[in-house]
Amino acid sequence: MTELATGLIVLFLIFFYLGLGVWVFIGLISVSLTVQFFILDMSPDTIGAIATKIMVRSASSWELAAIPMFIWMGDIIFRTDISRRLFDGLAPIVNIIPGRLLHANIVGCTVFAAVSGSSTATAVTVGKISLEELSARGYDRSLAVGSLAGAGSLGLLIPPSIVMIVYGILAEVSIISLFAAGVLPGLMIAALYSGYISLRAKTGDGIVPQVAEGGGGNIPRVRLADLVNLLPVALLIVVVLGSIYSGLATPSEAAAIGVLAALVIAFVTGQLSLDLLTQSVMSSVKMSAMVVSLVVAAALLSTTMGYLHLPQNVATMISGMELSPYALIALLAAFYVLLGLFLEGISITVMSLPITLPLIVQAGFDPLWFGVFLILMVELATITPPVGFNLFVLQGLTNMSISQIARASMPFFLLLCVGVVLLTLFPEIALWLPETIRGGGG
Amino acid sequence: AEKWNLANAYGANTLHVEGNVVFAEALAKATGKEIEVTVHSGGSLGFKSVDHFDAVGDGAVQIADTPGGFLGGIDPLMNLSSIPFLVKSVDEARVLLEIARPEYEKVFADNNQKLLYASPWPASGIWAKVPVTDVEKLKGVKIRTFDPGGTTAFKNLGAAPIQLAWGDVVPQLATGGISAVLTSAEGGVTQKFVEHTAYFTEINYALPLNFVHMNADVFGGLSPEQQKAVLEAAKTASDRNWQEVTGRTQRNYEKVKADGGTVINTGTDTLLSDLSGAAEDVLKAWAEKVGPRGDAILTEFRSKTSSN
Amino acid sequence: MLINLIEGAGRLAAVLAGVILVAMVGFVLYEIVLRSFFASSTYVLDEFVGYGVAIMTFLSFSMALREGTFIRVNLVIANVPPGLRRMIEVLSCALGTAIFSFLAAYLLKIVVRNFERGVVSNSVAEIPLWVPQSLMLVGVMLLVAQFAALTVQYVQGAPISDSSEEL
Ligand code: NA
Numbered sequence: 010m011t012e013l014a015t016g017l018i019v020l021f022l023i024f025f026y027l028g029l030g031v032w033v034f035i036g037l038i039s040v041s042l043t044v045q046f047f048i049l050d051m052s053p054d055t056i057g058a059i060a061t062k063i064m065v066r067s068a069s070s071w072e073l074a075a076i077p078m079f080i081w082m083g084d085i086i087f088r089t090d091i092s093r094r095l096f097d098g099l100a101p102i103v104n105i106i107p108g109r110l111l112h113a114n115i116v117g118c119t120v121f122a123a124v125s126g127s128s129t130a131t132a133v134t135v136g137k138i139s140l141e142e143l144s145a146r147g148y149d150r151s152l153a154v155g156s157l158a159g160a161g162s163l164g165l166l167i168p169p170s171i172v173m174i175v176y177g178i179l180a181e182v183s184i185i186s187l188f189a190a191g192v193l194p195g196l197m198i199a200a201l202y203s204g205y206i207s208l209r210a211k212t213g214d215g216i217v218p219q220v221a222e223g224g225g226g227n228i229p230r231v232r233l234a235d236l237v238n239l240l241p242v243a244l245l246i247v248v249v250l251g252s253i254y255s256g257l258a259t260p261s262e263a264a265a266i267g268v269l270a271a272l273v274i275a276f277v278t279g280q281l282s283l284d285l286l287t288q289s290v291m292s293s294v295k296m297s298a299m300v301v302s303l304v305v306a307a308a309l310l311s312t313t314m315g316y317l318h319l320p321q322n323v324a325t326m327i328s329g330m331e332l333s334p335y336a337l338i339a340l341l342a343a344f345y346v347l348l349g350l351f352l353e354g355i356s357i358t359v360m361s362l363p364i365t366l367p368l369i370v371q372a373g374f375d376p377l378w379f380g381v382f383l384i385l386m387v388e389l390a391t392i393t394p395p396v397g398f399n400l401f402v403l404q405g406l407t408n409m410s411i412s413q414i415a416r417a418s419m420p421f422f423l424l425l426c427v428g429v430v431l432l433t434l435f436p437e438i439a440l441w442l443p444e445t446i447r448g449g450g451g
Numbered sequence: 452a453e454k455w456n457l458a459n460a461y462g463a464n465t466l467h468v469e470g471n472v473v474f475a476e477a478l479a480k481a482t483g484k485e486i487e488v489t490v491h492s493g494g495s496l497g498f499k500s501v502d503h504f505d506a507v508g509d510g511a512v513q514i515a516d517t518p519g520g521f522l523g524g525i526d527p528l529m530n531l532s533s534i535p536f537l538v539k540s541v542d543e544a545r546v547l548l549e550i551a552r553p554e555y556e557k558v559f560a561d562n563n564q565k566l567l568y569a570s571p572w573p574a575s576g577i578w579a580k581v582p583v584t585d586v587e588k589l590k591g592v593k594i595r596t597f598d599p600g601g602t603t604a605f606k607n608l609g610a611a612p613i614q615l616a617w618g619d620v621v622p623q624l625a626t627g628g629i630s631a632v633l634t635s636a637e638g639g640v641t642q643k644f645v646e647h648t649a650y651f652t653e654i655n656y657a658l659p660l661n662f663v664h665m666n667a668d669v670f671g672g673l674s675p676e677q678q679k680a681v682l683e684a685a686k687t688a689s690d691r692n693w694q695e696v697t698g699r700t701q702r703n704y705e706k707v708k709a710d711g712g713t714v715i716n717t718g719t720d721t722l723l724s725d726l727s728g729a730a731e732d733v734l735k736a737w738a739e740k741v742g743p744r745g746d747a748i749l750t751e752f753r754s755k756t757s758s759n
Numbered sequence: 760m761l762i763n764l765i766e767g768a769g770r771l772a773a774v775l776a777g778v779i780l781v782a783m784v785g786f787v788l789y790e791i792v793l794r795s796f797f798a799s800s801t802y803v804l805d806e807f808v809g810y811g812v813a814i815m816t817f818l819s820f821s822m823a824l825r826e827g828t829f830i831r832v833n834l835v836i837a838n839v840p841p842g843l844r845r846m847i848e849v850l851s852c853a854l855g856t857a858i859f860s861f862l863a864a865y866l867l868k869i870v871v872r873n874f875e876r877g878v879v880s881n882s883v884a885e886i887p888l889w890v891p892q893s894l895m896l897v898g899v900m901l902l903v904a905q906f907a908a909l910t911v912q913y914v915q916g917a918p919i920s921d922s923s924e925e926l
């Protein structure tokens with residue numbers, strides 16, 4: 010049980026440093042250095058060599074580049090009237106749905122997930138566009154933030170997806186099949202989220218503003234002018250999605266198309282100015298610095314966990330238990346939720362896969378299905394404290410505290426767990442679409 | 452007991468990670484578990500191949516397994532095995548390695564490292580939407596290549612070499628952003644290329660080497676028996692890999708056919724000689740950069756393989 | 760005086776970071792145009808953009824710290840008496856100074872070694888690695904300076920910025 014003890018020590022160190030109130034990235038780096046020096050018994054030279062290499066490597070990443078670019082795109086939308094118009098246009102349309110504009114984060118993240126391969130980029134971009142609008146319109150802040158944290162992680166499940174690409178390469182599963190397999194589970198999760206929001210809106214007070222917007226009277230009226238308001242964002246989505254599916258841009262490059270499209274829209278609507286440019290660039294640069302500081306610190310922490318052999322040893326322990334298929338899945342789910350407390354998506358995948366994948370295949374599960382299962386586990390990790398990226402970026406966006414955001418995300422964590430159960434009981438949710446495509450396409 | 456970490460950026464089912472596991476098991480057995488090596492595949496320690504050289508030299512990891520192409524920036528000599536069409540078979544790759552080994556060892560030794568063993572990847576070929584049987588079929592074709600040598604060679608042929616991250620390759624194939632890929636049969640099989648590019652042309656483009664290198668201080672600190680055990684385990688893993696690479700190529704061809712693809716490995720003599728011609732620039736540029744060391748290796752290699 | 764200099768340098772670096780962000784977007788668009796319309800490529804897109812992300816973010820670390828963009832857990836610090844709060848701030852900044860001084864020292868070692876060995880990237884561009892890495896080092900050193908400046912300022916009794924306080 011030394012694994013358990015080590016895991017608890019690391020967890021304690023994280024709570025200790027972060028609780029102290031140091032900046033999160035400083036805290037996570039401190040945890041790593043402490044563990045390397047005291048537990049792994051490494052010399053300062055070795056620690057320095059490891060830490061600087063990981064720092065440079067994790068920050069100089071092509072896959073990471075989409076994040077600052079999408080942040081910039083979101084910031085342009087935020088600073089022009091594109092975001093206000095979007096909500097003005099949506100308001101009368103959603104009037105009849107319980108929860109009204111509170112669904113905006115879920116729909117927004119689902120759509121944005123189709124252009125972005127990252128959970129962080131999805132949460133931060135949609136959040137920049139929606140959160141202030143929702144607050145100003147009197148919607149429940151906790152539900153808005155929680156749904157954003159939960160739905161942001163759809164960026165990984167709905168194609169394209171960076172973690173799916175990594176899984177596909179390592180598990181030798183077709184990336185295209187994986188992408189197809191993520192679509193229905195992604196829509197299912199979105200539906201679960203929306204169902205929950207409708208339920209809360211019907212049963213709770215003060216969740217949505219009293220007066221319906223746009224229509225004024227009892228009967229909501231959708232006018233042509235409202236639809237025109239939706240045009241800029243619709244155009245933006247069509248252009249970026251179109252650039253990916255026409256083969257013009259890779260998913261990694263689509264963010265640059267998004268920035269260009271947002272700038273063109275700002276220009277055409279007469280809102281592009283030097284002020285807007287400099288303000289949006291400088292604010293994006295700062296936000297990106299915050300995100301990358303966390304990426305670097307989390308990478309160092311996961312490297313440290315790798316040196317501890319913690320994920321490998323626990324996975325090996327599970328493999329020695331000879332469990333029935335469903336018991337194995339249940340135990341693996343618990344294992345991944347625990348790993349997700351400390352680690353982020355790609356780390357979780359690469360560290361556990363060499364041991365868990367053979368187990369899964371032996372137990373008779375389809376590696377394609379397991380890919381989707383693993384993505385759901387990774388999604389859970391993005392909203393669990395103490396190390397949860399969606400929690401971090403939302404703190405950066407809202408100035409709410411991590412514990413508040415974690416509490417607001419809790420229902421969505423549970424809904425994701427429901428999604429995992431459904432996916433396990435009905436694997437066809439993931440497997441039907443790729444099989445149909447393969448069957449039809451030859 | 453010694454506990455070592457071995458870094459490899461590739462997946463658990465690749466030839467080289469399997470070889471690392473053979474090495475670790477042989478070493479554990481020979482030393483009665485005195486030396487235990489943990490293999491970190493898939494880059495799970497956070498290092499990419501390009502970081503391995505310094506990571507081993509600085510003792511961040513004891514051992515790493517690294518494709519030569521990632522070491523070319525440290526010393527262009529290490530690009531030798533990536534030069535297109537220099538070696539045409541596994542046997543020739545072995546001959547070239549034996550000739551160049553002292554120079555390889557020196558590069559590692561100069562940087563506080565010891566070369567344990569080197570073994571090749573399966574040969575790369577061309578995956579394409581149409582059967583590539585002559586260079587005309589490559590004119591203007593957007594083909595993903597993986598190193599500067601490939602870029603030069605395919606540019607010379609009038610193709611349009613494109614550089615993409617490996618993860619972007621399949622999405623780009625699916626959407627038509629590119630229409631051909633230079634990689635091994637295995638690389639295409641694992642990613643179901645046949646759904647997009649049904650034809651694989653064997654051109655034995657190159658059999659690039661992976662180097663397994665170890666921190667020299669750690670090796671120097673071992674007892675003579677332990678050092679002997681390390682070298683013997685390295686030989687076991689190396690022998691296994693060299694043997695495996697041939698069988699693996701055949702198995703992958705079977706898989707291509709089973710997936711509904713076509714392997715083209717006959718009637719390509721003109722194509723191959725045109726390709727070799729296009730790649731001569733790469734060899735020349737390499738020899739110029741490396742100097743007399745390189746000339747000596749090439750001369751000896753040609754004298755030993757002149758019968759072909 | 761020195762503190763103004765540090766803040767000025769941090770702002771200047773952040774402006775440079777902004778230029779890099781714009782250049783990155785332009786570079787990606789350029790690659791898309793080359794590949795889609797001219798069947799060509801820059802051959803260095805992922806390499807250059809990779810450097811770009813790291814340099815851009817490292818260069819803006821200093822200003823992000825100064826302006827309170829980095830996140831922290833406020834549970835304790837928002838609920839302690841002012842004296843203790845000041846002590847925690849000083850300790851946090853001192854810890855930041857220490858950690859990033861340590862990292863800067865080893866990063867410097869890497870930069871110097873890559874310069875001496877003449878290590879280049881394994882792409883057609885063959886970029887000497889010390890060039891992008893020294894720009895990253897500048898960012899880390901500016902962050903160290905900003906951490907140190909904040910430590911001194913808090914010791915001297917400067918008001919603690921409460922920008923991100925809420926419970
Ligand atoms: Na996505």
Ligand code: NA
Pocket residue numbers: 349350351352389390391392393394395396397398
């Ligand atoms: Na987490």
